[in-house]
Amino acid sequence: MTVVRGAPHEAMMSPHVYTSTQAVLKTQPALQEQLNMDGKKNIITAPPEVDWSRQETLPPLVFPPFNYRTEEIVANKPDAEPEVSLPEQFLPPSRIIPECRKFLESSCAKLSIPTEALQKFAQSIDIRDLCDVSCAKSSPAGAEKIIVVPERDEDVVMPDYDKFETRLNDIARILAYNVINFSFFPDNGKPRWFISDEGEDDERGEQKFFGKDDEAFAIVEAMKRLEKEVRDSTIWRNGHFLQQITVPHLENVFRPAANAGSLPLLPWRMQCLRSLGDCYSNRVSLEKLLEILGEKPTVGKFVYLLCKHVPAFRDLRRDNIEFAKRPQLAASMLHADKLVVFSDLNQSLTVFSDYRLPQLFLTEKVFDFNISSKTSVGTGTTEDGTMSGSCEEQVQLPSEKTSTTSSQVKVTKHSTPLLSIIENCEFIPENSDFEVSLRAGTIVACADLLELLRKMHEKEDFENGLNMANLDYYLWRKAVQLDGEGKLLPFHRTRTYCY
Secondary structure (H helix, E strand, O other): OOEEOOEEHHHHOOOEEEOOOHHHHHHOOOOOOOOOOOOOOOOOOOOOOOOOOOHHHOOOOOOOOOOOOOHHHHOOOOOOOHHHHOOHHHOOHHHHHHHHHHHHOOOOOOOEOOHHHHHHHHHOOOHHHHHOOHHHOOOOOOOEEEEEEOOOOEEEEEOOOOHHHHHHHHHHHHHHHHHOOOOOOOOOOOOOOOEEEEEEEOOOOOEEEEOOOOHHHHHHHHHHHHHHHHOOOOHHHOHHHHHOOOHHHHHHHOOOOOOOOOOOOHHHHHHHHHHHHHHHHHHOOHHHHHHHHOOOOOHHHHHHHHHHHOHHHOOEEOOOEEOOHHHHHHHHHHHHOOOOOOOOHHHHOOOOOOOHHHHHHHHOOOOEOOOOOOOOOOOOEOOOOOEOOOOOOOOOOOOOOOOOOOOOOOOOOOOOHHHHHHHOOOEOOOOOHHHHHHHHHHHHHHHHHHHHHHHHOOOOOOOOOOOHHHHHHHHHHHHHHHHHOOOOOOOOEOOOOOO
16 A cells, blocks of 8 residues: 555545535535634644543644745745746755754754764665655555446446546545644544544454544545545535634544544644645636646645645744645645646655654764753744744743653653653653754754665666655654654644644
8 A cells, every 4th residue: 555654545446426416515514613813823723721532621723824935035026926937946845954954053953963973774674665655656556436326326436437527526625634634643641543444344344544643644534434425525625615614514524433632633633734725716727726837746846835825734843944844735635546647756855854853863872962952042033933042942941850651661760851751751842942853853863864765776776766755754654663662752842733
């Protein structure tokens, strides 16, 4: 099975394409009141007293204003279309690597990346395994079209389908998946969320479950389950449908299996899906978005368009670091399935900086926390809601030097507060120095690691397999495997819609 960062590609593709269109609206519950976001322009960082397990206590998301480091270029050209007139060198996500290096050199940084540690880690990598990962070789799974025949009112399988419509549905499903692809982990002491197949047993007659090892599988299966229930595969590109989604509706869509926990942050996922729906209804349709990308789409233009038209795809830290984890992952998925082939994928991506890769680097000692402590200054928030360059410490440091963790990794005394916080499974607020250090460190470490691997294996031919997308998947897969074996420290816990 083809996998890119947890979401199974064959599962992402259309298993069925339904011809009915508006039937889905009949299944909708009464609309809830829209979350009131008027007048708020700052990025919400929840206070420590927020009970993440209680959805009614969640602060509403407020997405940052669009200032993607590019508008100044076309400010004096009011008649120009930003999407087509912006120089490409300003657009690729890889441009953020220098910004991450700059942050790690600042007084806000809480970690460094020792050269010796990175070299040692590079030597442990199976280069052929890295270059042979399936995410670079996947293609769309075959889909069958199911139509409703009124005379018999039953499903008839048709081997032929409209490839254009199916492609749009598959692209829309990947975008909808990624806009809600964040923060699946349960609160401490709570069971993980996963779903069951509800009636369809496996070959041994046992009930099938999805998401026990990775919640991403459950998200995809739940989305496909909804398409079957409402008999419509176009729902993920239907702006009207997405804008009507409510929390009770999502509770039903992502209903857990027996003995499983609930999917957290449903109000935030609702807002993100509505943001995508607003794009399709009021900004630009999916068809128009693909038209703007043109015959030779670039990752930079794709990420720029998503961040501009779907604010829920923003991933901004401070005022200048746009990690763009989910937009980049969406691009990688689309490219791997040949739904959108990007001409610059191997040159423009960074790794997808979330919590898995930092978890691996923490355990393998690629990150060094024994750097001089600096004093944090300022609040870090400007009037327009962006984060300034000043340091911002929001984490209450634990008083104990020893910690307990559910991981099998032996925890000993550490002199660094960040490591203690992670080992204690305490929350680290988004935009804090600690969180930005972990994510920026991941970007820089992987950029340097890729360059190091290319030098180490420059005489070997891997058919362009030695690229950032494959490196990300290799490291992610390794982290998931080692974590399942209890060989990694806990991952850092940050409640955020960005990853």
